[in-house]
Amino acid sequence: MTATAVTAAVGLGGNVGDVGQALASALAALDALPGTRLLRASRSYRTPAWGLQSQPDFINAAATLQTTLAPRALLDALLAIERDHGRERAADGSRWGPRTLDLDLLVHGDAVIDAPGLVLPHPHLHLRAFVLVPLAEIAPDMEVPGHGTVRALLAGVDAEGVVALEPPRGASA
Template identity: 45%
Template sequence: MSSSDPTVQPVPASVVERVDAADVTLSNPKWAVISLGSNLGNRLETLQGAVDALEDTPGLRVKAVSPVYETEPWGVEPGAQATYFNAVVLIKTTLPPSSLLERGHAIEEAFERVRDERWGPRTLDVDIVTYQDVISDDPVLTLPHPRAHERAFVLVPWHDVDPGAEVPGLGAVSRLLAEVGREGVQARADLELRLPE
Protein backbone atom coordinates (compact mmCIF):
# COMPACT_ATOMS: atom_id res chain seq x y z
CA MET A 1 0.00 0.00 0.00
CA SER A 2 2.80 2.45 0.78
CA SER A 3 5.17 4.08 -1.64
CA SER A 4 8.86 3.24 -1.72
CA ASP A 5 9.65 6.84 -2.64
CA PRO A 6 12.52 7.91 -0.35
CA THR A 7 11.01 11.39 -0.03
CA VAL A 8 7.95 10.02 1.77
CA GLN A 9 7.90 10.93 5.44
CA PRO A 10 8.32 8.05 7.91
CA VAL A 11 5.21 6.67 9.52
CA PRO A 12 4.68 8.17 13.00
CA ALA A 13 5.65 5.92 15.89
CA SER A 14 2.06 6.05 17.14
CA VAL A 15 0.75 4.27 14.04
CA VAL A 16 -0.19 0.74 15.01
CA GLU A 17 0.33 -1.87 12.30
CA ARG A 18 -0.19 -5.62 12.12
CA VAL A 19 1.91 -7.90 9.96
CA ASP A 20 1.14 -11.52 10.62
CA ALA A 21 0.28 -14.85 9.07
CA ALA A 22 -3.46 -14.51 9.67
CA ASP A 23 -3.97 -13.18 6.15
CA VAL A 24 -4.02 -16.78 4.94
CA THR A 25 -7.51 -16.97 6.44
CA LEU A 26 -8.71 -14.46 3.83
CA SER A 27 -9.05 -15.58 0.23
CA ASN A 28 -8.29 -12.81 -2.31
CA PRO A 29 -8.72 -9.96 0.19
CA LYS A 30 -9.14 -6.33 -0.84
CA TRP A 31 -7.70 -3.27 0.87
CA ALA A 32 -10.15 -0.72 2.24
CA VAL A 33 -9.80 2.50 4.20
CA ILE A 34 -12.28 3.26 7.00
CA SER A 35 -12.68 6.65 8.68
CA LEU A 36 -13.92 6.77 12.28
CA GLY A 37 -15.26 9.75 14.19
CA SER A 38 -17.01 10.43 17.50
CA ASN A 39 -18.05 13.58 19.36
CA LEU A 40 -20.49 12.25 21.95
CA GLY A 41 -19.85 10.22 25.08
CA ASN A 42 -16.47 8.58 25.72
CA ARG A 43 -15.00 9.31 22.32
CA LEU A 44 -11.79 7.31 22.66
CA GLU A 45 -13.60 4.29 24.09
CA THR A 46 -16.09 4.45 21.23
CA LEU A 47 -13.38 4.56 18.57
CA GLN A 48 -11.60 1.64 20.20
CA GLY A 49 -14.89 -0.26 20.30
CA ALA A 50 -15.33 0.36 16.57
CA VAL A 51 -11.82 -0.94 15.83
CA ASP A 52 -12.53 -4.04 17.93
CA ALA A 53 -15.89 -4.59 16.21
CA LEU A 54 -14.29 -4.34 12.78
CA GLU A 55 -11.69 -6.93 13.78
CA ASP A 56 -14.46 -9.21 15.08
CA THR A 57 -16.09 -9.18 11.63
CA PRO A 58 -15.73 -12.47 9.73
CA GLY A 59 -13.75 -11.95 6.53
CA LEU A 60 -12.04 -8.79 7.79
CA ARG A 61 -8.66 -8.04 9.33
CA VAL A 62 -7.62 -4.69 10.76
CA LYS A 63 -4.09 -4.04 9.46
CA ALA A 64 -3.24 -0.55 10.73
CA VAL A 65 -4.72 2.10 12.99
CA SER A 66 -3.78 5.78 12.78
CA PRO A 67 -3.02 8.16 15.61
CA VAL A 68 -6.01 9.95 17.14
CA TYR A 69 -6.78 13.52 16.11
CA GLU A 70 -9.11 16.06 17.67
CA THR A 71 -11.03 18.07 15.08
CA GLU A 72 -13.67 20.73 14.77
CA PRO A 73 -17.12 19.55 13.62
CA TRP A 74 -17.77 19.83 9.90
CA GLY A 75 -20.56 22.01 8.52
CA VAL A 76 -21.62 23.74 11.76
CA GLU A 77 -20.80 26.98 13.56
CA PRO A 78 -17.69 26.89 15.79
CA GLY A 79 -18.63 25.91 19.33
CA ALA A 80 -22.03 24.53 18.30
CA GLN A 81 -20.89 20.95 19.01
CA ALA A 82 -18.19 19.16 20.94
CA THR A 83 -14.99 18.42 19.05
CA TYR A 84 -14.48 15.07 17.35
CA PHE A 85 -11.92 12.37 17.86
CA ASN A 86 -11.01 10.99 14.43
CA ALA A 87 -8.88 8.11 13.19
CA VAL A 88 -8.39 6.04 10.05
CA VAL A 89 -8.18 2.25 9.89
CA LEU A 90 -6.68 0.18 7.08
CA ILE A 91 -8.31 -3.19 6.60
CA LYS A 92 -8.09 -6.23 4.38
CA THR A 93 -11.43 -7.87 3.68
CA THR A 94 -13.19 -10.42 1.54
CA LEU A 95 -16.52 -8.68 2.12
CA PRO A 96 -17.96 -6.91 -0.92
CA PRO A 97 -18.49 -3.14 -0.52
CA SER A 98 -22.21 -3.53 0.16
CA SER A 99 -21.60 -5.96 3.02
CA LEU A 100 -18.86 -3.77 4.43
CA LEU A 101 -21.30 -0.85 4.39
CA GLU A 102 -23.91 -2.93 6.23
CA ARG A 103 -21.32 -3.89 8.83
CA GLY A 104 -20.33 -0.26 9.29
CA HIS A 105 -23.95 0.73 9.85
CA ALA A 106 -24.41 -2.14 12.32
CA ILE A 107 -21.38 -0.97 14.30
CA GLU A 108 -22.74 2.59 14.34
CA GLU A 109 -26.10 1.31 15.60
CA ALA A 110 -24.38 -0.73 18.32
CA PHE A 111 -23.03 2.58 19.62
CA GLU A 112 -26.50 4.18 19.35
CA ARG A 113 -25.77 6.39 16.36
CA VAL A 114 -28.75 8.63 15.58
CA ARG A 115 -29.30 9.93 12.02
CA ASP A 116 -31.80 12.74 12.49
CA GLU A 117 -29.61 15.73 11.58
CA ARG A 118 -27.11 16.23 8.77
CA TRP A 119 -23.68 16.97 10.26
CA GLY A 120 -25.26 16.50 13.67
CA PRO A 121 -23.37 15.21 16.69
CA ARG A 122 -22.92 11.48 16.76
CA THR A 123 -21.60 8.80 19.03
CA LEU A 124 -19.91 7.12 16.08
CA ASP A 125 -19.38 7.67 12.38
CA VAL A 126 -18.00 4.78 10.29
CA ASP A 127 -17.29 5.74 6.69
CA ILE A 128 -15.82 3.67 3.88
CA VAL A 129 -13.31 6.02 2.28
CA THR A 130 -11.97 3.67 -0.39
CA TYR A 131 -12.36 0.03 -1.35
CA GLN A 132 -9.37 -1.19 -3.36
CA ASP A 133 -9.37 0.85 -6.60
CA VAL A 134 -13.15 0.83 -7.01
CA ILE A 135 -14.78 3.94 -8.46
CA SER A 136 -18.58 3.91 -8.24
CA ASP A 137 -21.29 6.56 -8.30
CA ASP A 138 -23.85 4.27 -6.67
CA PRO A 139 -25.92 6.62 -4.46
CA VAL A 140 -26.08 3.98 -1.71
CA LEU A 141 -22.28 3.75 -1.52
CA THR A 142 -20.25 6.19 -3.60
CA LEU A 143 -16.61 5.15 -3.91
CA PRO A 144 -14.28 6.71 -3.13
CA HIS A 145 -16.16 8.67 -0.45
CA PRO A 146 -17.35 11.79 -2.30
CA ARG A 147 -15.98 14.30 0.22
CA ALA A 148 -13.01 12.53 1.79
CA HIS A 149 -10.52 14.22 -0.56
CA GLU A 150 -11.44 17.64 0.82
CA ARG A 151 -11.53 16.78 4.52
CA ALA A 152 -8.36 17.17 6.54
CA PHE A 153 -9.75 15.00 9.35
CA VAL A 154 -9.66 12.07 6.92
CA LEU A 155 -6.54 12.94 4.94
CA VAL A 156 -4.23 13.66 7.90
CA PRO A 157 -4.65 10.31 9.72
CA TRP A 158 -4.82 8.44 6.40
CA HIS A 159 -1.49 9.94 5.36
CA ASP A 160 -0.05 8.79 8.71
CA VAL A 161 -0.92 5.14 8.14
CA ASP A 162 -0.21 5.10 4.40
CA PRO A 163 1.94 8.01 3.18
CA GLY A 164 1.92 6.71 -0.40
CA ALA A 165 -1.86 6.27 -0.58
CA GLU A 166 -3.95 7.48 -3.48
CA VAL A 167 -7.63 8.32 -3.76
CA PRO A 168 -8.86 6.40 -6.82
CA GLY A 169 -9.41 8.84 -9.66
CA LEU A 170 -8.23 11.84 -7.63
CA GLY A 171 -4.55 11.28 -6.96
CA ALA A 172 -2.11 11.15 -4.07
CA VAL A 173 -3.33 11.73 -0.53
CA SER A 174 -0.15 13.75 0.10
CA ARG A 175 -1.02 16.19 -2.69
CA LEU A 176 -4.67 16.45 -1.65
CA LEU A 177 -3.60 17.09 1.94
CA ALA A 178 -1.20 19.82 0.82
CA GLU A 179 -4.10 21.50 -0.97
CA VAL A 180 -6.54 21.18 1.93
CA GLY A 181 -4.11 21.95 4.75
CA ARG A 182 -4.16 20.75 8.35
CA GLU A 183 -6.15 23.56 9.96
CA GLY A 184 -8.51 22.38 12.68
CA VAL A 185 -6.86 18.95 13.00
CA GLN A 186 -4.93 18.57 16.25
CA ALA A 187 -2.80 15.51 17.04
CA ARG A 188 -3.60 13.89 20.41
CA ALA A 189 -0.29 12.26 21.27
CA ASP A 190 -1.70 11.45 24.71
CA LEU A 191 -4.27 9.09 23.21
CA GLU A 192 -3.80 5.86 21.29
CA LEU A 193 -5.94 3.19 19.69
CA ARG A 194 -4.66 -0.36 19.89
CA LEU A 195 -4.97 -3.21 17.45
CA PRO A 196 -7.17 -6.01 18.81
CA GLU A 197 -5.29 -9.05 20.09
Protein backbone atom coordinates in the same frame (compact mmCIF):
# COMPACT_ATOMS: atom_id res chain seq x y z
CA MET B 1 -14.62 -19.59 -5.03
CA THR B 2 -12.65 -17.46 -2.60
CA ALA B 3 -13.15 -13.69 -2.73
CA THR B 4 -10.06 -11.60 -3.36
CA ALA B 5 -8.94 -9.45 -0.45
CA VAL B 6 -8.58 -5.72 -1.02
CA THR B 7 -7.32 -2.89 1.14
CA ALA B 8 -10.08 -0.60 2.37
CA ALA B 9 -9.85 2.61 4.38
CA VAL B 10 -12.33 3.68 7.04
CA GLY B 11 -12.68 7.06 8.72
CA LEU B 12 -13.75 6.97 12.38
CA GLY B 13 -15.09 9.83 14.44
CA GLY B 14 -17.46 11.02 17.11
CA ASN B 15 -18.17 13.91 19.45
CA VAL B 16 -20.71 12.58 22.00
CA GLY B 17 -19.91 10.44 25.03
CA ASP B 18 -16.64 8.57 25.57
CA VAL B 19 -15.40 8.87 22.00
CA GLY B 20 -11.99 7.36 22.75
CA GLN B 21 -13.64 4.20 24.06
CA ALA B 22 -16.08 4.14 21.12
CA LEU B 23 -13.22 4.36 18.62
CA ALA B 24 -11.27 1.58 20.36
CA SER B 25 -14.37 -0.62 20.44
CA ALA B 26 -15.13 0.13 16.77
CA LEU B 27 -11.57 -0.85 15.76
CA ALA B 28 -12.00 -4.18 17.56
CA ALA B 29 -15.35 -4.67 15.81
CA LEU B 30 -13.77 -3.92 12.42
CA ASP B 31 -11.05 -6.49 13.09
CA ALA B 32 -13.72 -9.07 13.98
CA LEU B 33 -15.71 -8.71 10.74
CA PRO B 34 -15.84 -11.85 8.60
CA GLY B 35 -13.00 -12.02 6.06
CA THR B 36 -11.51 -8.82 7.48
CA ARG B 37 -8.32 -7.94 9.32
CA LEU B 38 -7.37 -4.57 10.78
CA LEU B 39 -4.04 -3.58 9.20
CA ARG B 40 -3.31 -0.22 10.82
CA ALA B 41 -5.04 2.42 12.91
CA SER B 42 -3.96 6.04 13.25
CA ARG B 43 -3.70 7.91 16.49
CA SER B 44 -6.65 10.10 17.44
CA TYR B 45 -6.99 13.74 16.41
CA ARG B 46 -9.14 16.56 17.77
CA THR B 47 -10.79 18.35 14.88
CA PRO B 48 -13.17 21.28 14.61
CA ALA B 49 -16.78 20.36 13.80
CA TRP B 50 -17.43 20.34 10.06
CA GLY B 51 -20.71 21.19 8.34
CA LEU B 52 -22.82 22.04 11.40
CA GLN B 53 -20.20 23.96 13.37
CA SER B 54 -22.22 24.75 16.52
CA GLN B 55 -21.38 21.44 18.23
CA PRO B 56 -18.45 19.98 20.16
CA ASP B 57 -15.16 19.23 18.42
CA PHE B 58 -14.76 15.74 17.00
CA ILE B 59 -12.23 13.05 17.73
CA ASN B 60 -11.20 11.43 14.43
CA ALA B 61 -8.99 8.55 13.34
CA ALA B 62 -8.50 6.33 10.31
CA ALA B 63 -7.96 2.62 9.79
CA THR B 64 -6.91 0.40 6.95
CA LEU B 65 -8.37 -3.07 6.57
CA GLN B 66 -7.72 -6.10 4.45
CA THR B 67 -11.13 -7.49 3.56
CA THR B 68 -12.88 -9.93 1.30
CA LEU B 69 -16.22 -8.21 1.97
CA ALA B 70 -17.76 -6.49 -1.05
CA PRO B 71 -18.15 -2.70 -0.74
CA ARG B 72 -21.89 -2.80 0.07
CA ALA B 73 -21.42 -5.60 2.63
CA LEU B 74 -18.60 -3.67 4.30
CA LEU B 75 -20.69 -0.48 4.37
CA ASP B 76 -23.62 -2.39 5.89
CA ALA B 77 -21.26 -3.78 8.55
CA LEU B 78 -20.01 -0.24 9.33
CA LEU B 79 -23.57 0.99 9.76
CA ALA B 80 -24.33 -1.94 12.09
CA ILE B 81 -21.26 -1.11 14.21
CA GLU B 82 -22.46 2.51 14.42
CA ARG B 83 -25.91 1.37 15.60
CA ASP B 84 -24.29 -0.95 18.17
CA HIS B 85 -22.55 2.15 19.56
CA GLY B 86 -25.75 4.17 19.91
CA ARG B 87 -25.57 6.06 16.62
CA GLU B 88 -28.93 7.50 15.68
CA ARG B 89 -29.34 8.94 12.22
CA ALA B 90 -31.65 11.94 11.83
CA ALA B 91 -35.06 10.94 10.47
CA ASP B 92 -35.04 14.00 8.21
CA GLY B 93 -31.78 12.90 6.57
CA SER B 94 -29.85 15.90 7.88
CA ARG B 95 -26.11 15.37 8.24
CA TRP B 96 -23.17 16.61 10.21
CA GLY B 97 -24.85 16.67 13.62
CA PRO B 98 -23.43 15.30 16.87
CA ARG B 99 -22.82 11.55 16.97
CA THR B 100 -21.50 8.85 19.24
CA LEU B 101 -19.71 7.12 16.37
CA ASP B 102 -19.34 7.78 12.66
CA LEU B 103 -17.73 5.23 10.35
CA ASP B 104 -17.15 6.23 6.74
CA LEU B 105 -16.03 3.83 4.05
CA LEU B 106 -13.41 5.96 2.30
CA VAL B 107 -11.76 3.62 -0.20
CA HIS B 108 -12.34 -0.02 -1.15
CA GLY B 109 -9.44 -1.16 -3.30
CA ASP B 110 -9.69 0.60 -6.65
CA ALA B 111 -13.51 0.56 -6.67
CA VAL B 112 -15.32 3.52 -8.19
CA ILE B 113 -19.02 3.28 -7.38
CA ASP B 114 -21.88 5.77 -7.61
CA ALA B 115 -24.96 3.96 -6.35
CA PRO B 116 -27.77 4.97 -3.99
CA GLY B 117 -26.29 5.00 -0.48
CA LEU B 118 -22.78 4.04 -1.64
CA VAL B 119 -20.27 6.32 -3.35
CA LEU B 120 -16.63 5.28 -3.62
CA PRO B 121 -14.21 6.72 -3.14
CA HIS B 122 -15.97 8.76 -0.44
CA PRO B 123 -17.17 11.87 -2.28
CA HIS B 124 -15.58 14.39 0.14
CA LEU B 125 -12.45 12.48 1.14
CA HIS B 126 -10.14 14.61 -0.98
CA LEU B 127 -11.42 17.82 0.64
CA ARG B 128 -11.40 16.95 4.35
CA ALA B 129 -8.30 17.45 6.48
CA PHE B 130 -9.95 15.64 9.39
CA VAL B 131 -9.90 12.49 7.25
CA LEU B 132 -6.70 13.04 5.30
CA VAL B 133 -4.43 13.80 8.28
CA PRO B 134 -5.07 10.49 10.11
CA LEU B 135 -5.18 8.54 6.85
CA ALA B 136 -1.83 10.03 5.75
CA GLU B 137 -0.32 8.85 9.03
CA ILE B 138 -1.01 5.19 8.16
CA ALA B 139 -1.36 5.11 4.36
CA PRO B 140 0.26 8.15 2.71
CA ASP B 141 0.77 6.33 -0.59
CA MET B 142 -2.76 4.92 -0.82
CA GLU B 143 -4.35 5.79 -4.14
CA VAL B 144 -7.73 7.48 -3.98
CA PRO B 145 -9.21 6.49 -7.35
CA GLY B 146 -9.59 9.52 -9.57
CA HIS B 147 -7.81 11.88 -7.15
CA GLY B 148 -4.22 10.74 -6.48
CA THR B 149 -2.38 9.68 -3.36
CA VAL B 150 -3.45 10.55 0.16
CA ARG B 151 -0.14 12.42 0.63
CA ALA B 152 -0.80 14.61 -2.44
CA LEU B 153 -4.40 15.27 -1.40
CA LEU B 154 -3.32 16.31 2.11
CA ALA B 155 -0.87 18.80 0.61
CA GLY B 156 -3.84 20.51 -1.05
CA VAL B 157 -6.00 21.12 2.05
CA ASP B 158 -5.77 23.38 5.10
CA ALA B 159 -5.06 21.09 8.05
CA GLU B 160 -4.99 23.87 10.66
CA GLY B 161 -6.99 22.86 13.70
CA VAL B 162 -6.36 19.10 13.29
CA VAL B 163 -4.41 18.29 16.48
CA ALA B 164 -2.93 14.91 17.44
CA LEU B 165 -4.10 13.71 20.87
CA GLU B 166 -1.52 10.99 21.41
CA PRO B 167 1.98 10.13 20.20
CA PRO B 168 2.33 7.99 17.07
CA ARG B 169 1.81 4.27 17.67
CA GLY B 170 5.05 2.63 18.77
CA ALA B 171 6.64 5.92 19.90
CA SER B 172 8.11 6.15 23.36
CA ALA B 173 6.95 8.86 25.72
